[in-house]
Amino acid sequence: MKAIILKEEKLQLADIQQPQIKENEVLVQVKAISINPVDNFMVTNPESRERIMGVAPGEEIIVGWDISGIVTQVGRQVTDIKVGDAVFGMVNFPGHGKAYAEYVAAPAAHLALKPDNISHEEAAAATLAALTAWQALVTQAKVKKNEKVLIHVAAGGVGHYAVQLAKHFGAHVIATASAANREFVLGLGADEFIDYQTEKFEEKIKDADVVLDAVYGEEHLLRSLEVVKPGGRVISLLTFFDATPVAEKVKEKQLYAYRLLVASSGEDMKSLAALLENGSIRSYVTGTYSFERLPEAHEQIAGRRTRGKIVVTL
Ligand SMILES: NC(=O)c1ccc[n+]([C@@H]2O[C@H](COP(=O)([O-])OP(=O)(O)OC[C@H]3O[C@@H](n4cnc5c(N)ncnc54)[C@H](OP(=O)(O)O)[C@@H]3O)[C@@H](O)[C@H]2O)c1
Structure with a gap:
């Protein structure tokens, strides 16, 4: 197939053996793959591969986690998925997802059935990024109706699902992005927009119940901690809360502070599938690449200006 x-530190097209499935896995013929910053991070940061992918030195590496496709084989223990089903999910994250391939062996417990009314491209998009938004806002922050929720990086993969999810749960959403993404972010349902390039969000917001921070660095996280009310919740996707000024502020304001690393979950995928099916959330796919052009999709994501999601089709 x-x-x-990833060979000699480059993404290279290869012809390799189709994977063998285990009893709890299904074999998926991949129709679409989505690309995330972490995929490119694996290419550019070899020292992080063991931590995130669990690969041993010298092991053949296939990057990627996000797939949508058709099941062609089913392991003996799998009862809820059958051959011919269309499925989508984030496979083995953290771990070695091996998604950049025509066929992927995926634990059935990491997948959900793809709603018929969305394409494989839209489904592949709604995996790592959508799961991150779900696990941040629903599992961790438990966002409730009428709460004030600040979402940073709102125009990106995670952020565009986060805005829609927070609105779905009835929150008042304040979103940050650059001016070029103003209409896009407001169109997702955000109630207020802050242009992070010309405005200081900490001068415009106070007493947020929840902040989702996806900008790297302690300085940005400290500013996010300023705007959350005492006892509020702050979920960080990049910066940890253990360094001194951050940890002190968390203690002083008695915050729920959680540094999230998204994890594969078929249960969460099923929740997202239901919302995609009934139109409560949707994927904005702003770029599609052929499999052979996948390295160009990495360049696009590395530019950190992607609106919504980009996907690769097979
Ligand atoms: N811990 C985890 O489990 C986890 C999971 C997923 C993602 N992440 C991390 O979270 C970050 C976001 O992920 P993603 O998939 O959403 O990335 P993405 O799709 O590549 O995000 C691109 C967006 O970032 C926006 N942006 C860039 N700098 C910004 C800033 N200073 N403030 C606000 N927006 C800014 C851009 O909008 P403008 O052009 O308008 O600036 C662009 O739309 C990445 O660093 C990623 O590695 C972590």
């Missing part, structure tokens, strides 16, 4: 392997 065709795959894109």
Whole structure:
């Protein structure tokens, strides 16, 4: 089968053996793959591969986690998915997802059935990024009706699902992005927009119940801690809360502070599938690449200006 392997520190098209499935897995013929910053991070940061992918030195590496496709084989223990089903999910994250391939062996417990009314591209998009938004706002922050929720990086993959999810749960959403993404972010349902390039969000917001911070660095996280009310919740996707000024502020304001690393979950995928099916949330796919052009999709994501999601089709 065709795959894109990471060889000599480059993404390279290769012809490799189709994977064998375990009893709890299904084999998926991939129709679409979505690309995330972490995919590119794996290419550019070899020292992080063991921590995130669990790969041993010298092991063949296939990057990627996000797939949508058709099941062609089912392991003996799998009862809820059958051959011919269309499925989508984030496979083995953290771990070695091996998604940049024509066929992927995926634990059934990491997948959900793809709603018929969305395409494989839209489904592949709604995996790592959508799960991150779900696990941040629903599992961790438990966002409730009428709460004030600040979402940073609102125009990106995670942020565009986060805005829609927070609105779905009835929150008042304040979103940050650059001016070029103003209409896009307001169109997702955000109630207020802050242009982070010309405005200081900490001068415009106070007493937020929840902040989702996806900008790297302690300085940004400290500013987020300023705007959350005492006892509020702050979920960070990049910066940890253990360094001194951050940890002190968390203690002083008695915050729920959680640094999230998204994790594969078929249960969460099923919740997202239901919302995609009934139109409560949708994927904004702003770029589609052929499998052979996947390295260009990495360049696009590395530019940190992607609106919504980009996907690769097979
Ligand atoms: N811990 C985890 O489990 C986890 C999971 C997913 C993602 N992440 C991390 O979270 C970050 C966001 O992920 P993503 O998939 O959403 O990335 P993405 O899709 O590449 O985000 C691109 C967006 O970032 C916006 N942006 C860039 N700098 C910004 C800033 N200073 N303030 C506000 N917006 C800014 C851009 O909008 P403008 O052009 O308008 O600036 C662009 O739309 C990444 O660093 C990623 O590695 C972590």
